Amino acid sequence: GAVVSQHPSRVICKSGTSVKIECRSLDFQATTMFWYRQFPKKSLMLMATSNEGSKATYEQGVEKDKFLINHASLTLSTLTVTSAHPEDSSFYICSATGGDYRGPGYTFGSGTRLTVV
């Protein structure tokens, strides 16, 4: 089945630094990738949608200059949290689809726990 690899699984960084999270589709071409954020005991909140080769579409309230998304190839998308602050600490999850949205078509990565100190 489709596999999405997300790296790193956890990262601790200092305030003011930037952190990059990678999301790779291992055995399929991901035409669209999604980035979510999950707060403790809360739902997954969609941050942005990215299509290969074009600019990401950000959800309302998400700062595009803070959360930089690059989807340079059909198998790789990156999320860079710039000038991180403690309030950016969260669980970030990527998802990829090759176009079939009926269920298995949306494959999720294992998530990245970001802690900003």
Place this chain on the structure above:
Amino acid sequence: DQQVKQNSPSLSVQEGRISILNCDYTNSMFDYFLWYKKYPAEGPTFLISISSIKDKNEDGRFTVFLNKSAKHLSLHIVPSQPGDSAVYFCAAHTGTASKLTFGTGTRLQVTL
């Protein structure tokens, strides 16, 4: 504006019995509904989905029912097993925007 809601934050069921997880939505434009299982510090794992034109879909121990007039869907797990203990999210797909909107999740605990 929470378009997908799971009003029960937690549910405890005895092993072997039926688990029923509920989900309500407000947007009639959703064209597909999906259920995901999630463990802490992991990404969601797909369980089962249903098209908005269907009212039931079954896959092994998992059955999803959709009541469009009530904008309500439910996931039935029978028989429940201890390994089913996790957080379950329902999600709704918007065809035009091609994205998923998640509910708030229900933590299922299956006891021995």
